[in-house]
Amino acid sequence: xxxxxxxxxxxxxxxxxxxRVKPDNTGVVTDGVKHSMNPFCEIAVEEAVKLKEKxxxxxxxxxxxxxxxxxxxxxxxxxxxxxxGIHVEVSGKDYENLAPLQVSKILAALAKKEDAQLIILGKxxxxxxxxxxxxxxxxxxxxxQGTFASEVSLEGDKLKLVREVDGGLxxxxxxxxxxxTADLRLNTPRYATLPxxxxxxxxxxxxxxxxxxxxxxxxxxxxxxxxxxxxxxAGVKVETVADLVGKLKEAGRx
Numbered sequence: 500x501x502x503x504x505x506x507x508x509x510x511x512x513x514x515x516x517x518x519r520v521k522p523d524n525t526g527v528v529t530d531g532v533k534h535s536m537n538p539f540c541e542i543a544v545e546e547a548v549k550l551k552e553k554x555x556x557x558x559x560x561x562x563x564x565x566x567x568x569x570x571x572x573x574x575x576x577x578x579x580x581x582x583x584g585i586h587v588e589v590s591g592k593d594y595e596n597l598a599p600l601q602v603s604k605i606l607a608a609l610a611k612k613e614d615a616q617l618i619i620l621g622k623x624x625x626x627x628x629x630x631x632x633x634x635x636x637x638x639x640x641x642x643x644q645g646t647f648a649s650e651v652s653l654e655g656d657k658l659k660l661v662r663e664v665d666g667g668l669x670x671x672x673x674x675x676x677x678x679x680t681a682d683l684r685l686n687t688p689r690y691a692t693l694p695x696x697x698x699x700x701x702x703x704x705x706x707x708x709x710x711x712x713x714x715x716x717x718x719x720x721x722x723x724x725x726x727x728x729x730x731x732x733a734g735v736k737v738e739t740v741a742d743l744v745g746k747l748k749e750a751g752r753x
Contacts, residue, residue: 502616502676503558505609506547506581507602509537510565510572511626524724526595536572539621541579541688542681546651547619548580549686555653556617558582562609564602566590570704577699578691584704585609589716593709596718601709603635608712610640615676617658622647622680633680643673649684 512518513533521528536544547559561576563569564587573584587605589597610618623630637644645651649668650661662669663682691699709716737743747753 502556503560503613504547504550504556504617504619505560505562505606505613505615506540506543506576507606507618507620507632508540508544508561508563508572508576509621509624509626510534510563510569511537511624514538514625520725520727524726526722526725534568534572536575537621537624537626539623539625539681539683540576541621542683542685543619543621544576544579544581545686545688546679546681547617548689550651550653551580551582560585560613560615562587562606564589564597564605564709566594573704574696574699575691577702577704578696579689580695581702583702585613586704586706587712588706588708593716596720596722597716598718598720599629599631599635601714601716601718602632603639604714605709605712606632606636607639608714610636610676612712617675618642618678620678620680622682633678637678640676640678643675643677644679645671645673645677646680647682648679649682651679651685 511534512529513535516533519528544561550556551559559581561573561581561584563573570586573586577584606618618636620633622633633646634644645658645660645662647663648660649663652659656675657672658675658677658679659670659672660679662671663684735746737746
């Protein structure tokens with residue numbers, strides 16, 4: 500394979516930030532909150548760059564859907580080694596309601612437009628934990644998919660993947676073009692060096708709207724309410740098994 504790879508990079512609330520629910524329960528607070536690239540997307544970018552360094556692919560294109568600030572996420576991918584970026588502008592209510600199905604339609608349309616041979620995505624995003632975009636994109640394109648990949652290698656026009664499954668590891672071989680989703684143990688993403696951060700500022704980011712790709716962003720889902728999880732009650736220490744049984748009976752557990 501010597502083609503082009505699309506890598507999805509999502510802008511999410513930073514993993515170290517404490518999430519707060521809006522007072523009106525319509526969502527979480529995002530204004531004035533630190534955002535960064537989804538950690539699984541960082542792994543996807545690293546894997547694509549590694550394939551290019553091995554001269555197995557010719558170009559890495561970073562794609563992000565979202566408001567203007569999403570270009571910062573693309574710049575991070577460019578500093579890590581991606582060649583150019585594509586920003587699909589989605590803002591306002593459309594962005595609030597953006598779901599995996601709409602993102603999958605955008606990625607599928609871009610894959611055809613860019614003549615991509617491979618799409619690498621993070622297995623899930625840490626904000627919604629959906630774990631759906633890779634699978635939906637493969638279905639829309641009618642491409643083979645290799646999800647939860649912890650090892651990826653190219654063998655001619657085929658990809659050999661080691662997948663993390665409940666019972667251990669599964670090794671599969673699929674044809675290209677294909678969609679791959681990255682698991683946590685696939686690699687350790689590199690840090691962008693200062694020289695590469697400076698170089699990334701000169702790399703091109705093309706901007707377009709979903710309509711330019713023929714994608715309708717009408718959502719099929721409606722969020723009714725967002726609530727914080729209930730506060731966990733403090734535990735109680737007991738001295739004996741008899742005390743434990745008594746406490747359980749009092750609580751109606753047994």
